[in-house]
Amino acid sequence: MNVDIKDFQYKILEIAFYFDEFCKKYDIEYYLMGGSALGAVRHHGFIPWDDDFDVFMTFNNYHKFLHYASIHLDTEKFHLQRENSTEWPLFFSKLRMNGTTCIEKGYNKMHQGIYIDIMCLYNVSPNKFVRYIQYLSAQILKATSLYLVDYDSDSFFKKVFINSCHFVVGTTAKNFLFKILNHFSTKNTLLVGHFFGKAPFPKTSFPRKWLGIQRYVNFENLLLPIPFEAEKYLSLRYGSDFMKIPNSDIFTEYPIHAVFVDIHNDYTIYKDKFNS
16 A cells, blocks of 8 residues: 555444534444454454445434435535445445545546445344345345446455346346345344355345444544444344454455555546546
8 A cells, every 4th residue: 555554444333434524413223244343352443454435224213324324414525425326336334524535446437545445234034044145145235236347356256256246137127126126124133133244144144133232342533333242243233252363364355455545635536547
């Protein structure tokens, strides 16, 4: 990375602060997830080598956020990339900061400011087989969207899967997969699941009660919420030894996302350099 990762992380924190204040104002519950939740518990902030910041919300809170953001977001300072849109075809949303640059490998026909990721927790079936069908539906939808953003993979199998899904799965099939994924959206299910991330199927779903009341903890210079039973969630996601600092070999599992970062200038000034 061309900038000090700490400077990059503190710019991300500016977005996180605005996002937290926005959610408090409109009574929207969210929680740090994945590496951000792990960082909060283990490091009281970012994992030192991580340039990512992720949150998730229940289905209702996620769509409530999208609704209020479409009306009340400070668009002079921030830009919301809504999921499954022309600009951003993937199935999660990003809140980006105007006047900054975070250029990543691959797809670049979009706003490329520094960002945080905002994920939806789907209501999922208590039946493991039905839940797996929901997961598979999400994986197929994910593959079709990865093709649209020129995603590249070292895995031959993944490349074949992504290309096959793009050419085989049409609009009617996508709508059917959406219905499967959202089948329980109006029900207060005992389990919730995040199906569009990296986690394998057994680690994608967990009891809704683990979320509970937001538990605000130190995250760098902020107080941010993690699930009330975050330790159970982190044990599921990373194993019971999640508090152990990994050796340097594991760092390659979570590579730096950004190819080029500028925390002071807008990405548009680099358009000709990186978008050719």
